[in-house]
Amino acid sequence: MAKLSTGAEIVFKCLEDQNVEFIFGYPGGAVLPIYDELKNHSSIKHILVRHEQGAGHAAEGYARSSGKPGVVLVTSGPGATNVVTALTDAYMDSIPLVCISGQVPTHLIGTDAFQECDTTGITRPCTKHNWLVKDIKDLSKIVHEAFEVATTGRPGPVLVDIPKDIQFQKAAYTKPKKNKKLNGKHHKRFNQKDIDELIKLMSNSNKPIFYTGGGVINSGPKASMLLRELVQATGFPITSTLQGLGSFPGDDNSFLGMLGMHGTYEANNAMHDCDLMINIGARFDDRITGKIDEFSPKSKKVHIDIDPSSINKNVKVDLPIVGDVQDVISSTIKTIKKTKPNFANSNKQKISKWWETIQKWREKKSLDYVNSTETIKPQYAVQRLYELTKNKDTYITTEVGQHQMWAAQHYKFDKPNRWMTSGGLGTMGYGLPAAVGVQIAHPKKLVIDIAGEASVLMTMQEMSTAVQYNLPIKIFILNNEYMGMVRQWQELLHDKNYSESYTAALPDFVKLAEAYGCVGIRATNPSELDDKIIEMLNTDRPVIFDCLVDKQENCFPMIPSGKPHNQMLLGPKDQEQNKITGKGKTLV
Amino acid sequence: MSRSAYSTPGKKGKLDKHIIVVWVDNESGVLARVVGLFSGRGYNIESLAVAEVDAKLNISRITIVTTGTPQVIEQIKLQLKKLVPVHKVADFKREDKNVIFKEMALFKLVGNISKRNKALKACKKYNAVLLDKTSKSYVVQVTALRREIDTMSKNLKKLGLVSISRTGAVAMTRGAEVFK
Numbered sequence: 151m152a153k154l155s156t157g158a159e160i161v162f163k164c165l166e167d168q169n170v171e172f173i174f175g176y177p178g179g180a181v182l183p184i185y186d187e188l189k190n191h192s193s194i195k196h197i198l199v200r201h202e203q204g205a206g207h208a209a210e211g212y213a214r215s216s217g218k219p220g221v222v223l224v225t226s227g228p229g230a231t232n233v234v235t236a237l238t239d240a241y242m243d244s245i246p247l248v249c250i251s252g253q254v255p256t257h258l259i260g261t262d263a264f265q266e267c268d269t270t271g272i273t274r275p276c277t278k279h280n281w282l283v284k285d286i287k288d289l290s291k292i293v294h295e296a297f298e299v300a301t302t303g304r305p306g307p308v309l310v311d312i313p314k315d316i317q318f319q320k321a322a323y324t325k326p327k328k329n330k331k332l333n334g335k336h337h338k339r340f341n342q343k344d345i346d347e348l349i350k351l352m353s354n355s356n357k358p359i360f361y362t363g364g365g366v367i368n369s370g371p372k373a374s375m376l377l378r379e380l381v382q383a384t385g386f387p388i389t390s391t392l393q394g395l396g397s398f399p400g401d402d403n404s405f406l407g408m409l410g411m412h413g414t415y416e417a418n419n420a421m422h423d424c425d426l427m428i429n430i431g432a433r434f435d436d437r438i439t440g441k442i443d444e445f446s447p448k449s450k451k452v453h454i455d456i457d458p459s460s461i462n463k464n465v466k467v468d469l470p471i472v473g474d475v476q477d478v479i480s481s482t483i484k485t486i487k488k489t490k491p492n493f494a495n496s497n498k499q500k501i502s503k504w505w506e507t508i509q510k511w512r513e514k515k516s517l518d519y520v521n522s523t524e525t526i527k528p529q530y531a532v533q534r535l536y537e538l539t540k541n542k543d544t545y546i547t548t549e550v551g552q553h554q555m556w557a558a559q560h561y562k563f564d565k566p567n568r569w570m571t572s573g574g575l576g577t578m579g580y581g582l583p584a585a586v587g588v589q590i591a592h593p594k595k596l597v598i599d600i601a602g603e604a605s606v607l608m609t610m611q612e613m614s615t616a617v618q619y620n621l622p623i624k625i626f627i628l629n630n631e632y633m634g635m636v637r638q639w640q641e642l643l644h645d646k647n648y649s650e651s652y653t654a655a656l657p658d659f660v661k662l663a664e665a666y667g668c669v670g671i672r673a674t675n676p677s678e679l680d681d682k683i684i685e686m687l688n689t690d691r692p693v694i695f696d697c698l699v700d701k702q703e704n705c706f707p708m709i710p711s712g713k714p715h716n717q718m719l720l721g722p723k724d725q726e727q728n729k730i731t732g733k734g735k736t737l738v
Numbered sequence: 739m740s741r742s743a744y745s746t747p748g749k750k751g752k753l754d755k756h757i758i759v760v761w762v763d764n765e766s767g768v769l770a771r772v773v774g775l776f777s778g779r780g781y782n783i784e785s786l787a788v789a790e791v792d793a794k795l796n797i798s799r800i801t802i803v804t805t806g807t808p809q810v811i812e813q814i815k816l817q818l819k820k821l822v823p824v825h826k827v828a829d830f831k832r833e834d835k836n837v838i839f840k841e842m843a844l845f846k847l848v849g850n851i852s853k854r855n856k857a858l859k860a861c862k863k864y865n866a867v868l869l870d871k872t873s874k875s876y877v878v879q880v881t882a883l884r885r886e887i888d889t890m891s892k893n894l895k896k897l898g899l900v901s902i903s904r905t906g907a908v909a910m911t912r913g914a915e916v917f918k
C-alpha cells in the first residue's frame with residue numbers, strides 16, 4: 151500500500167511537483183495545518199504579506215513578469231474575501247493564479263461558523279474554475295487540475311478551498327498526469343486554410359495595421375520575437391493595447407504607440423481608417439474601440455485569439471483564427487516565407503501612401519505637453535525616469551489613473567514581461583504589491599512602481615513586506631494630491647465640480663518611508679529631478695520617491711466617451727492652435 | 739457628448755428564442771455556475787430544466803430556454819463551453835422543425851364533477867393523464883408546448899383550476915441522429 155500523507159502534506163507535494171518556488175500568503179485559523187507543514191519543504195519559500203489583497207497582486211506581478219503561475223495561500227472568511235479583488239483583477243487580465251484557501255471543517259460548513267464564508271460561491275464569477283475539496287482522496291487530483299486550468303488556454307485565476315479537517319486527514323498522494331488539454335478540455339484549432347486566407351487579405355490590403363494585445367505576452371517570449379519577425383516580413387504598422395506593451399519595441403519606427411482612449415493620434419486614426427485590421431491577442435475592449443457603431447468602419451477584421459468566446463463578442467470580425475498567438479504567427483511567417491519570400495519589398499509600394507498618411511498624423515506629436523521650469527510636469531518625470539533607466543532592463547508596475555497612462559505613453563518598453571499594470575479591472579493599489587512579486591521573481595533587476603499618491607495609499611502596508619524581504623523596489627509617486635483621472639473627468643464632464651477627488655491630509659511620504667524602515671526621497675522642481683532619480687537608483691533598499699508634480703495637468707490625447715477613434719481630443723498645445731469655441735465647447 | 743466614462747448603447751438587434759442544451763458533470767455547484775453565467779452576463783433565462791441523464795458517467799442535461807440577438811446567443815454558447823464541467827452545448831432555434839420541445843404541467847382542479855370533467859376534456863389534446871381523483875378534486879398531467887400550457891391554464895381558471903406546477907421545456911432532435 152502506498153504511503154499516506156496528510157492533506158497539508160499533499161498540498162506541498164503538489165506544489166513541489168508543479169515547480170512552485172514562492173507562495174504569497176497570510177496565515178489564519180483555517181490554514182494552520184498547511185502553515186505547520188511549510189517547515190518541511192525547503193524548496194518553497196513563503197512571502198508574508200500584510201493584507202491578502204497584497205498577496206494576490208504580488209502573485210500577479212510574479213506571474214506576469216516570470217510567465218509562471220502565482221500561488222496564493224489565505225485563510226477562510228476574511229482571508230478569502232480580501233483576495234477577491236486580486237482574483238477578479240487576474241481574471242480580467244488573464245493572469246494565471248492558483249489560490250489555496252482554508253475553510254472551516256466540513257461538518258461546520260453551512261452553520262455560519264467563525265470565519266466561515268461561501269468562498270467558492272463568492273469566487274465563482276471571478277475565477278476560471280474553483281473547487282471545494284470534500285474528500286481527501288480528491289485533493290491531489292484537484293490541485294494538479296487547478297494548475298492545469300490556470301495555465302492552459304487563456305490563463306486565469308483558480309481557487310481551491312480546503313476545509314481544515316481535510317488538511318489533517320490522510321490519503322495517498324498522486325503525481326500530476328501529463329496531458330495536452332486546454333482548460334482541461336480540447337479546443338478547435340486553426341488550420342492552414344485560415345492562414346492562407348489571412349495572407350490573401352494581407353496581400354490585398356493597402357492600409358493594413360496590426361493591433362496587438364496581452365495575448366502576445368501570455369503566449370510567451372517567443373511570441374514577441376515572432377511578432378517582430380512578422381512586422382519585419384510585412385512592413386505593416388503596428389499598435390498595441392495597454393497590456394500588450396513590450397511585445398514590440400516601443401522605439402521602433404513601425405510602432406505607432408498605444409491605441410485607445412489615451413492612445414496616440416496616429417494609432418487611433420490608423421485604426422479608424424485602415425482597410426485591414428489584424429488583431430493579435432487583444433479583445434476589442436471598450437477603452438480601445440470607443441463608439442462601437444463607428445469603430446473602424448471600412449476595414450476587414452481578423453481576430454487571432456486562444457479564447458473562442460473573445461471572438462465576435464464586442465466587434466464582428468471577418469476572419470476568426472482560434473489558436474495560441476505563437477503558433478498562429480509562426481505558421482503565418484512560414485507560409486509567407488514559402489509562398490511570398492519577398493513580401494515586404496513587393497508590398498512596399500502598395501502601402502507607401504498609407505505610411506505617408508501615418509507620418510502626417512505622427513507630425514501632430516500628440517503626446518507633447520507644455521513643459522515648465524518651475525513645476526515638474528508628470529510626463530516629464532516619466533520621460534526622465536525612462537531616459538535614466540532604459541539601459542537597465544527595468545521592470546515597471548503601475549497603479550491606476552493618470553500616472554498609469556503617462557507611464558504607458560512615455561515609458562518605451564522593448565521586451566515582454568517588463569510591464570505590469572491593471573488594465574481590465576483598473577485596480578488602484580495594484581502596483582506596489584505587484585512590484586513586490588516582480589522583485590521576488592527577479593531579485594537582481596530594477597523594479598519601479600510608477601504610482602499615484604491616491605492609489606498607492608490603498609496598499610501602502612506592503613512596504614513592510616518589501617522591507618522584511620529586502621526587496622529594493624522603487625515606489626515612484628507622481629504626487630498631485632488629486633485622484634487625477636477622477637479630477638480630469640470632473641473637469642471635462644462635470645463642470646469642474648471636483649467632488650471628493652482631492653486628498654487633504656496626505657501623509658508625509660518621506661517620513662512614511664522612514665517609518666517603514668526604507669528610504670524616502672522628495673523632488674520638488676525640475677532642476678533637481680535627475681539627481682534625485684539617480685539617488686533613488688543608487689539606493690539598494692526600498693525607496694518611496696515623492697515626486698511633487700503639476701496638480702492641474704491632464705492626460706492627453708484622449709477619445710471622449712461615445713466618440714469614434716478619429717475624433718480625438720488633443721493636448722493644450724493643439725487646443726491653443728485650434729481654439730474650441732461656442733458649439734465645439736459642448737462637445738468636450 | 740455623454741457625461742459618462744462609458745460609451746452609450748448601440749443599436750439593439752432582433753431577439754430570437756433559442757433552446758440551449760448543456761451536458762455537464764453532475765457535481766455540486768455546477769448549476770450555480772451555469773445560472774451564474776447567465777445572470778452575471780445579463781443573459782435571459784425563460785425556463786430551465788435539469789436532471790441527471792447518465793448515472794454511470796455522472797452526466798446531467800440542462801435545457802435552457804433563452805432569448806437574445808444572434809451575437810448574444812453565440813456568446814452564451816462559447817461562454818458555456820469555457821466552463822470546466824461542461825462537456826458539450828447544443829443550440830436549437832425555437833422554430834426548428836427538427837426538434838421536439840415539450841413541457842409538462844400538473845393541474846389541480848377543484849369543483850363539481852361536471853366542471854372537472856369539462857376541464858379534463860379540454861386537456862385531452864395534450865396527452866392528459868388523470869393522476870389523482872377525489873370526490874372534490876382531480877390532479878391532471880399534461881405535456882405540451884409552453885404557449886399551449888399558457889392558454890390551458892388561462893382557460894381552466896373558470897373550470898376550477900386552483901394550482902399549477904410546471905417544468906421547463908426539454909428538447910430532443912427528431913430522427914436517429916444524436917448531437918455530438
